[in-house]
């Protein structure tokens with residue numbers, strides 16, 4: 236690579252940096268227009284302007300460890316006005332006079348960076364990719380000529396991709412914006428509607444695609460999305476902590492990343508056994524709750540007698556019956572109650588008119604709020620809160636039986652509390668209960684507002700009732716659903732993407748599949764895939780894009796030497812570069828952590844504190860927290876124990892075995908689970 240050219244590229248990087256700081260300073264210095272006045276509208280506008288400025292400043296902050304550009308396209312002359320060459324980066328940088336220095340990767344002119352090939356070069360003459368040090372210093376570049384007789388050149392894109400994947404990991408997940416692959420790019424740039432659902436084997440880039448898709452949609456549909464908001468739902472806090480820096484690195488700082496229980500409004504304070512939890516997540520519960528709620532509406536036996544002065548107006552019992560029959564289940568519960576009051580009042584009004592009176596709307600409202608009408612409402616259509624209904628459902632066997640004819644006797648028994656809490660006010664609800672309460676709340680009063688876009692990661696694990704709760708939070712928005720059916724570890728998992736989309740109320744969603752595994756070396760994928768015929772027989776075997784020498788090792792120990800062997804493997808892994816994880820069954824990981832610490836190695840237990848992954852090279856990971864994470868080197872202890880720990884233990888093992896980027900060592904004293912026996916390394 237020509238030294239003068241590298242020098243001039245570095246100089247250009249400095250110029251772009253200086254321009255970005257100028258853009259930043261301009262926004263900081265610019266006064267936010269303040270509208271006078273103190274009413275709500277004015278206050279809202281002033282706050283919104285202030286917030287917009289804050290977000291813009293935040294987005295323009297030069298992150299020292301994130302290079303400002305990563306590629307360059309040299310176009311045929313005349314392809315783009317005034318520019319034959321564009322630098323592509325994470326955000327747009329201009330020189331202050333309107334001349335772009337760095338073009339946002341999401342802009343249409345950047346697309347050929349990801350899509351142009353030698354046979355379809357899209358007017359691109361040459362693609363340049365830059366290499367950077369960890370401190371974001373430009374260390375080199377590689378050119379990929381697309382024009383002319385270039386067919387015999389080695390595929391530089393693959394070499395670059397491989398180098399990028401194998402760059403040792405320190406801290407949280409990085410963006411992949413420099414090396415998004417064409418099949419991923421299709422999904423990243425798919426339009427906002429319809430919703431997209433991505434099935435993909437471990438390490439095919441689903442999470443990466445979801446995050447880049449959010450950044451892309453915020454670029455193309457910013458106004459629409461910011462109005463409703465964008466939320467990413469992940470499986471747990473450790474996972475969210477792991478992905479938290481990707482979007483800010485792409486300049487997007489206003490996206491909520493939360494777990495589903497944080498999205499629902501009620502906190503959980505109790506737990507269920509697995510049987511009850513599975514049942515409470517079942518789609519049939521939607522019908523049970525609907526019937527339970529509507530059973531509060533009774534059949535009127537009395538009419539209404541409304542008096543005004545000396546006059547009396549009667550609404551007959553059969554008239555009230557007709558109104559209730561008409562309203563029942565044709566509207567939500569609370570508006571139905573209001574409508575009943577109004578319809579009774581309307582009959583009273585008609586009676587008044589029959590007597591040549593001329594009442595107006597105010598009279599109708601007064602009648603609707605009057606005592607006799609209220610008495611009928613309270614007896615026929617009482618006010619209820621979700622907690623009251625659910626408390627009765629789980630403590631009153633007859634009430635449950637009437638509401639749940641589709642459940643078996645055993646299922647109903649599993650739902651009933653053995654010791655019902657005294658009242659709904661003092662009940663401690665489980666997480667699955669809070670999802671049911673959410674459903675009831677929506678049956679009573681429609682959930683208002685809609686997110687602009689919702690991303691569900693590890694969506695294969697969500698129950699039907701959870702999916703319904705999520706779906707009603709983005710009724711008019713769209714969703715990106717990411718997951719792998721083979722990694723479904725919850726007993727209540729829906730089991731098919733069509734069902735998942737149906738429960739979300741996004742049946743028009745398009746299901747796509749990613750098949751190339753980037754994270755995991757081929758030998759490790761092949762090893763883990765031995766589990767697939769048992770855990771997901773309908774899924775094809777994933778392919779690994781890389782092989783890595785000595786990527787997989789199986790170490791036999793005995794009970795007495797297991798911990799020492801694990802320590803030895805951890806020590807060996809630490810001698811290499813990057814992040815290391817020991818993954819073991821939840822009830823064994825603490826004891827192995829103690830052995831590692833006693834041997835003088837620094838480590839942290841994932842889940843114990845928030846930011847362990849950032850600060851310590853060797854992390855001890857309980858098997859149930861491994862989902863979605865990755866490490867350069869992984870040591871898995873005692874697979875049989877991971878399998879035995881839960882009903883879907885083999886699925887869990889599949890997750891655990893597919894976390895390594897470069898090396899996986901399996902240490903065991905108990906026999907390996909059946910499908911893994913006899914694997915050749």
Ligand SMILES: Nc1ncnc2c1ncn2[C@@H]1O[C@H](COP(=O)(O)OP(=O)(O)OP(=O)(O)O)[C@@H](O)[C@H]1O
Nearest residue numbers: 411414415416437438439440441442443753754863
């Ligand atoms: N195009 C790419 N360029 C560079 N790295 C990539 C690319 N695609 C994926 N990767 C890397 O592969 C790894 C796996 O990606 P990701 O976590 O998104 O996969 P996943 O499909 O969500 O996996 P899992 O099912 O295990 O959660 C990450 O390190 C990611 O950065």
